[in-house]
Amino acid sequence: GKTYTMEGNLHDTDGMGIIPRIVQDIFNYIYSMDENLEFHIKVSYFEIYLDKIRDLLDVSKTNLSVHEDKNRVPYVKGCTERFVCSPEEVIHTIDEGKSNRHVAVTNMNEHSSRSHSIFLINVKQENTQTEQKLSGKLYLVDLAG
Template identity: 35%
Template sequence: MVENCMEGYNNCITCMFAYGKTGSRKTHTMLGDIEGGTRRHSVNCGMTQRILEHLFSRIQKEKEVRRDEKLKFTCKCSFLEIYNEQILDLLDPSSNNLQIREDSKKGVYVENLKEVEVSNARDVIQQLIQICNTFIFALGP
């Protein structure tokens, strides 16, 4: 996925499905120690952070190798949840029941899904931590 992204394909880097029984540690495999994951290369980080670190490392190497070309990389992240056939924007919880659309130029996309520009793995993980904290706060004690 990272290599396709580096080739210029619009890619959903961490769009993976973790399937299994409740309690089988799917979330831990994907996220790991997310709070400690803001440190680079934490031993307890999950697949998501490892992939993001690999992506941004590849971007940095590409910039260095091709510095004469003055390449510009733009990375944006969005988070959504599909539950009971409803699409929810996790960066903007007030948005609900978003629609999947298809366009000849954009391809398949989710209409009105909020995107945040990010420049490194830490930015993405911080967004994810904020989402987690929002949901924990919403659930209450």
């Protein structure tokens, strides 16, 4: 159900879920933009399991905590941020994180997620002529169950 809707078949264009479709749209937008615009994209992937935050891209990072930056924007302190340059790199990162999620057998599903997972896409754009900078974060959440 929920996980399939979010991820779908990551390696099949027709069967992709919400996350890979969004990633594809982001990169298609970037590829179509003016050459004066420079983009930097970072992704993070973490889970909340038994009230603890765990980095899915570096499983040695457990029990992470949420903080606020100077603009009162929440972030997970110490969570891996990986620069990506293509949809394929993002899919590879999702595959890596998926293999580290807590799953268990339930009455509903043989491989039901026991954790909430959050895939974060952080996009920064800079106009190299005007030096105007824009940024945005997209949190994509897969709830447990």
